[in-house]
Amino acid sequence: MNPVRRRRLLWVIALVVAAGIATTLVAMALQRNIAYLYTPSEVLRGEAGEQARFRLGGMVAADSFKRAPGSLDATFRVTDGDAQMPVKYTGILPDLFREKQAVVATGRMQGDVFVAEEILAKHDENYMPKEVADKMGMAHRKHDVNAPAAGAAKEAK
Structure with a gap:
C-alpha cells in the first residue's frame, strides 16, 4: 500500500472512531437526563425501576x-x-x-417513598400535562368513572 492510501485509510479510521465516541457520549448524556412519567400504580408494579430518576404524575390526595x-x-x-x-x-x-390538583414530581425512589427534586403544578384550572391526562383517563375508564372531555372545559368558558 502506498503512503498516500495509508494516510487516507488512517484518516478514515480516525474519523469513524471519533464519530463512534461522539455518538456514545451523546447517548450517555441523553440517557442520564431522560425522565419517564409514571403513575403511582405503575411505580408500585415495579415499572419505574429502583434507582432510576423519573417523573411521578397524578393528583395530590x-x-x-x-x-x-x-x-x-x-x-x-x-x-x-x-x-x-x-x-x-x-x-x-x-x-x-x-390538594386535589394535578402535579408532576421529578425525583427518585428511596425505599417506599418518592423523594422529589422538582415539583410542577398545573398553571390554570383547565390544564393537566398530556401524559398525566392520558394515564388518568385510562384509570377513569378502568373504574367506569365519567370524566369531562378535555375540550368540554374550554367550551364552557
Missing part, C-alpha cells in the same frame, strides 16, 4: 399535605385513582400547588 412548622420539608401523597404514593420534598412549592 385530599388531606395528605403536611409541612413541618418553620421548615421547607413537605410530605404529601400522589394518587392516580388506583394507588397512592407518598412523596417527600424539600423546597418552595409552586404557588398553585394544593
Whole structure:
C-alpha cells in the first residue's frame, strides 16, 4: 500500500472512531437526563425501576399535605385513582400547588417513598400535562368513572 492510501485509510479510521465516541457520549448524556412519567400504580408494579430518576404524575390526595412548622420539608401523597404514593420534598412549592390538583414530581425512589427534586403544578384550572391526562383517563375508564372531555372545559368558558 502506498503512503498516500495509508494516510487516507488512517484518516478514515480516525474519523469513524471519533464519530463512534461522539455518538456514545451523546447517548450517555441523553440517557442520564431522560425522565419517564409514571403513575403511582405503575411505580408500585415495579415499572419505574429502583434507582432510576423519573417523573411521578397524578393528583395530590385530599388531606395528605403536611409541612413541618418553620421548615421547607413537605410530605404529601400522589394518587392516580388506583394507588397512592407518598412523596417527600424539600423546597418552595409552586404557588398553585394544593390538594386535589394535578402535579408532576421529578425525583427518585428511596425505599417506599418518592423523594422529589422538582415539583410542577398545573398553571390554570383547565390544564393537566398530556401524559398525566392520558394515564388518568385510562384509570377513569378502568373504574367506569365519567370524566369531562378535555375540550368540554374550554367550551364552557
